[in-house]
Amino acid sequence: MTSTYGTPTSPPPFTDNQTTSYPYPFNDFNSSSVVLSSTDKSNYSANAKKKGAGDPIQVPTSVSTINLAYNRGPAGQAQLPSILSLSRKQYCDIWAGLITNWNQIVSNVNQTITLVVRSDTNGTTQDFFFHLDTICPSADSRLSPDLFVPDITNGSGSWPMIPNFGGFTATASSANGTASAISAIPYSIGYIPASFVSPYAGSGTPGRNLPSARLQNKSGGYAVPTSLYAFNAVKNFVLTDINGNLVVDDPDDYGYLKTYLVDPSGSTAYPIVSTTFLDLYCTVPRSASIGNAIKSFVQTALAASTFPTTPSQYEGLATSLGFGPLGSSLKTSVRNTVNNINTTSGPCIF
Template sequence: MVFYRDRLSNLTSSISVLAITIGLLAAQSATQKSLAQTSTTPPPAGVTSINGLGASTVNTLFVGTGETNPCPFGSKGSWFNVFGVGNPPSLNADLAAITNSCPVGTYGPVVNNDTFRYASVGSGAGIAAFFNQTVPLASPGPTILAPVSFAATDDPLAGTQIEQTVTIGTGKPNSGKAIQVPVVGVGITLSYNRTGLSIPAAGLKLSRNTYCGILKGTITNWNDSRIRTDNGGAVIAVNLPIKVVRRSDNSGSTFVLSTHLNTVCKTAATSTIQAANIWDKGVGSISTSGTVPPTPPANTVVWPTTFLSASGGGGVATAISANNGAIGYVDSATRLARSLPAALLQNKANVYVGPTTAGIQGALSVGTIVKYGTAPSNRLIRIDNLADPNAATAYPISAATYALFYDVYQNSTTGNLIATHIRTFINWALANSTQPVPPATNSSNPTPDQIAINRGYAPLPNTIKTVARTVVNTCVNTTTGASPCTP
């Protein structure tokens, strides 16, 4: 079984990226930083803190965007602030509905004895921190309390990471091999700054050949004839240079996008692809720029030097908004939170589809579950067949974000609580639509799927949710040497 590629040689560089990313995160939004930085506040008495970090794609889903409105689409509308005690607790204290748009009732967490914390540092830095059980420095980037309890990544574990064993040490209470499950679907959008552009009423359409050319750097102006052809002859701009914005940090979004481009921007997949637009920039989560060497570096994309760069999805969104003619890749949740327009992309069925919940679900519907580990439990789950989904309704650049847990949490009262709360959380967050959600303090609390949809994500199909719950319920524990999941 091949798990994409062996990235052991990049683990050391990923550890370095953990420190580098902290400095780069200054470009992220103040809202994201303020939410993450308050994660160092000690939890209230009797409340267990479960601390995680990683992909920026799920920051909005996990902790929200900082709105003060307690309605489901406000700060209450995030998984962690609905499930557990808010951070700060006032985020989801019992509050009466204050506007006509809020449901009748009061608000309170599903459980009142845990609080999930999350720092958005990027997939690569999150994976490195997970295996090293080391939290980022407190300044200038976001951080969390120690110890690390989980991570999130858009770039599933591969190669020797699959068998890597975490060991107990000073301040490092967890051990065993990684447990990996998908938690939500997300789209990687091509969002743009519409200033100076004349966009048709149906939206901006980009064919596979066109967006391959834009992202390779061979299509450089919005007046390009190929863009006009994609949009029924409409002149999108008379003369406006295209400014592509890419990620500068170690990012799962870069991995998802480059995997897609490496699949689609080839004559075997797209017969109309022009030779100049064939993808040869590499595949991976690490971004750099310059001339592509004869053998591209592992796990790395070598972007054109003319491209702009920014750290984190929030940083890319900010750069897009600040530059006329800009287009860049950001996840569907960040696009929605920043009110950025996004292109409709031509999929494998030659249908132009936008990064909506329905479009992402269309892609997930044809995904296949790949398992690794000892049957029937299997401790690592990955969704394959998403690089170029063939459903007519599929948004073509769709992916799943994965949560990483430890096989063994410290065998103590705290460890037992963390393992128990993780299992309870996953059973709530990944409940099937036909399965009752664990009771909240009242009926006003939104469901996990509603939160995901409101925030620009796509709930996983029930078949995948069921597998993920089984893995977590079986594998996440406090027993050393007797796990059914890590022989």
């Protein structure tokens, strides 16, 4: 659904950074794990309207866990357990630099903890550190608000803001790079999307054999980073507006899902979850067939199901890669939103 559309003087909206030469293609859709800012929407709208497209809209399609993958250490030495459970206080203190040696958690492993962080700006980093910033001051009173995320209201800090870990931090520039770094550094730990580590990583990928910690959730239980536990985090979410009123199709309200998932409720919910969004245009006038194909795909991919009892074909594919489907109420909202996409030159109506 991407085709060359003239020769614009600047990159069109939703063009990735690999598109560097003219003629730029016109992208009909994109995916992202970051909520579009008002500046993003304004910039994209200005470019889109030059080509007859409507304003950008963003809808969620799936969720996935952000795993704390770790290197157990070399064979023949004291190793971390293959099943490692971390309380909220423990994983907060690890990332705040208050726990610096594994013997503070596992008595027989006297090894310095190496933290692997992403050096590039990305949705995984954003979601991970917003989670820490939300829950850690309650988990450990020594940790202050805005330790992990800059206080944007006061204009301080820059994004992404990584605390000073005292020289025992390794950096990587991608999820694959993070998996490679953790695999190469004994006793390291890092945050990484589920699809890059066991059991979802493909054969031959760097994180194929890396275990991931079980994390304590808001209810006090310890959750496994799987597709099912990602689904459990989002299954009860109902889309409402800022006043708590039920809405079924307003794309401006989907950003609240990020707020909900920063620390989801439920005894079987995994605590650190990222959302994958589909970025679309509310009007696709240049080709009715493309607009209708997008609408048809979303209607089919997000059709009602009784997951995990009888997952749909698309859910089966998503969960095999570490992604969890949306809950039934949220699916209905997304289908209604996408069904309102205009495939003519008419206005956007939501």
